[in-house]
Amino acid sequence: MNHLPLIIKREYLTKVKNKSFIIMTFLSPLIMIALIAVVAYLSQLNNDKKRTISVLDESGFLKDVFQNTENTTYNNLDDFSLEEAVALVKETEGYGLLYVEKVDSLNEVSKKIKFYSEETPSLTVISGIESRIEKHLRDKKLQKDGVSLAQIEAAKTKVDISQESFDGQKSSKLDNIIKLAFGGIAGYLLFMFIIIYGNMIMRSVIEEKTSRIIEVIISSVKPIQLMMGKIIGTSLAGVTQFAIWVILGGVLMVVVSAIFGIDLAQASAPQQELMNQAIEAEGAQAMAENLINAIGNLPILNLVIAFMFFFIGGYLLYSSLYAAIGAAVDNETDTQQFMLPILMPLILAVYVGVFTVIEDPHGTVSTVFSFIPLTSPVVMLMRIPFGVPLWQQGLSLLLLIGTFMFAVWFAAKIYRVGILMYGKKPTYKELFKWLKY
Numbered sequence: 001m002n003h004l005p006l007i008i009k010r011e012y013l014t015k016v017k018n019k020s021f022i023i024m025t026f027l028s029p030l031i032m033i034a035l036i037a038v039v040a041y042l043s044q045l046n047n048d049k050k051r052t053i054s055v056l057d058e059s060g061f062l063k064d065v066f067q068n069t070e071n072t073t074y075n076n077l078d079d080f081s082l083e084e085a086v087a088l089v090k091e092t093e094g095y096g097l098l099y100v101e102k103v104d105s106l107n108e109v110s111k112k113i114k115f116y117s118e119e120t121p122s123l124t125v126i127s128g129i130e131s132r133i134e135k136h137l138r139d140k141k142l143q144k145d146g147v148s149l150a151q152i153e154a155a156k157t158k159v160d161i162s163q164e165s166f167d168g169q170k171s172s173k174l175d176n177i178i179k180l181a182f183g184g185i186a187g188y189l190l191f192m193f194i195i196i197y198g199n200m201i202m203r204s205v206i207e208e209k210t211s212r213i214i215e216v217i218i219s220s221v222k223p224i225q226l227m228m229g230k231i232i233g234t235s236l237a238g239v240t241q242f243a244i245w246v247i248l249g250g251v252l253m254v255v256v257s258a259i260f261g262i263d264l265a266q267a268s269a270p271q272q273e274l275m276n277q278a279i280e281a282e283g284a285q286a287m288a289e290n291l292i293n294a295i296g297n298l299p300i301l302n303l304v305i306a307f308m309f310f311f312i313g314g315y316l317l318y319s320s321l322y323a324a325i326g327a328a329v330d331n332e333t334d335t336q337q338f339m340l341p342i343l344m345p346l347i348l349a350v351y352v353g354v355f356t357v358i359e360d361p362h363g364t365v366s367t368v369f370s371f372i373p374l375t376s377p378v379v380m381l382m383r384i385p386f387g388v389p390l391w392q393q394g395l396s397l398l399l400l401i402g403t404f405m406f407a408v409w410f411a412a413k414i415y416r417v418g419i420l421m422y423g424k425k426p427t428y429k430e431l432f433k434w435l436k437y
Contacts, residue, residue, distance in 0.1 A: 004225045004232075011204070011233025016240060025241050026248065033252040051095035051125070056085045058102035061109050065136045072125070086116055096121055098129065106140055180358055182303065183382030187353050190311050190377055191346060197238040197315070198322040201230055202335065205326030205415075223416040224408065227327075231319045298385060306384050306393060313400040314377025317407050318342065324411035327418035328426050345374035353382040361386035371396050373403035 015021055054075045055066060066074035075094070077085050082099060089097045096117030103112050113133065115121060142152055325338045352369045360366060361383050370380040370388075376396045384393065417434040418426065426434075 003221050004229050007221065007226060007229025008233040008236070011230050012236050015200075015204075015234060015237035021237070021241070025244050029245050029249040029252055033249060033256060036253075037256050052092070053095050053098060053125075053129075054085060054089050055098045055100075056080055056082065057100040059100045059109055059112070061103075061106055061140065062100055062133065062136065065132055066129075089116070090118070095125075106137065106144065109137060110134075178298065179385035180382075182298065182385050183353065183357065186307055186311070186381040187350060187378040190314055190381070191350055193238065193242070193311075194315055194318045194346065197234055198318050200238070201234045201319050202322040202326035203332065204230055204234060205323055206329065206332060206335075209327065210330060224412040227320070227323050227412055227415045228408070231316060231323060235315065235319065299387070302390075302393075303384060307381060309397055310377045310381050310400065313397065313404060317373065317377075317400065317404045318346070320404065320407045320411040324414040324418070327411075327415040328431060329418075345372075346378070349375035349378035353379050357382045357386075362388075367392075371399060373400045376400055 050071055050073070052073045052075055053066075054077050055062070056077045057063060063076075066076075068074055072095075077088070080088070085097055085099070088094075096115055099114045099116060100109065101112035101114075103109055110133070115126065115129070139149060139152060143149065321342050325335050325342070328338065329335050349369065352365065352375065356363065356365045356369075357379060366379065366383055369375045370383050370392070377400065380388070380393065380396050414431055414434050418431075
């Protein structure tokens with residue numbers, strides 16, 4: 001008799017009714033949003049910080065270079081010595097003093113600039129000052145050589161190389177960024193899902209084994225059905241928890257932003273001023289159009305279908321191995337010797353995806369690792385946005401399914417023997433012996 005549906009139902013209800021599961025399901029989004037809100041609030045305070053920078057220019061070459069901004073006020077000091085200027089900044093608790101030594105040549109100015117401050121200045125502030133000075137000195141030198149500012153502006157040329165495949169498909173640099181973002185998020189989600197819920201499956205097996213409940217269950221249920229029921233039931237509980245996290249997290253983000261006036265985007269963009277400068281240089285409208293085009297160029301249907309199959313296949317493959325480990329040991333401490341061989345391919349897949357797929361998504365290394373079942377769920381998901389032939393996706397998926405079926409058979413063999421073994425730490429040699437039973 002097929003008891004698989006009953007086992008799935010039992011595992012699912014046991015997980016979702018567990019007090020710790022319920023508490024963490026609703027508490028985790030609260031903690032996460034609270035942390036993001038705190039970081040965003042602190043970043044917002046930092047970005048809104050008002051600062052006064054005094055400028056002592058003894059050379060006279062940098063007059064009127066610095067214009068006040070929303071957060072920064074520049075105070076030009078005339079007829080002050082360096083000692084007097086430093087004392088004044090300290091007394092008024094200014095942010096710092098920009099000092100330019102007296103020089104005779106425009107070429108010497110860049111080597112005679114110092115910034116005095118009580119504490120280490122912000123990298124953003126220093127970068128902004130350097131940028132303004134560089135532009136001003138460049139313009140001055142060109143004017144000295146007889147080039148007018150109008151000619152300088154006219155000579156500025158922005159190069160944006162348009163990209164197009166031999167088949168006529170157009171793309172851009174932003175397209176690659178969007179593709180990398182999708183692949184990275186997909187790979188990271190799979191990685192985290194395997195780690196979190198794979199461990200949950202392993203702990204569930206260990207708990208039932210140590211409580212001896214398994215001796216009663218195993219008398220009427222086949223080991224492979226029991227193992228598959230645990231994997232599927234726990235997976236469904238994980239999907240339920242994840243869906244609640246997404247919905248509750250989204251609602252909380254909106255509520256926190258509306259009530260407390262905190263821009264949660266600040267948490268992911270601490271250098272907001274530099275980003276704003278980049279947007280101004282690119283043009284907000286042009287960037288928005290490029291972003292829409294980049295998203296439109298993605299093979300959305302292919303991505304969604306591939307994500308579902310590779311995500312499910314990769315998770316089931318690793319879950320079966322986690323279940324086998326849980327059956328082979330008596331407590332979580334003993335799992336460490338078996339965890340490394342399972343985690344290494346997963347970690348390797350992430351590194352290959354980050355460092356190889358980004359540089360050459362169709363190279364030998366990326367292609368090979370996208371066919372290896374233990375790494376293909378992550379690497380292939382990162383390659384697909386760049387355009388992978390359907391036959392490669394199909395072959396990779398078939399290899400993944402075949403390996404999953406072998407892993408289930410392998411894990412069931414260990415599960416059948418190990419589930420009734422107590423008081424002894426198994427070795428790799430003993431695990432191979434169990435495969436013969």
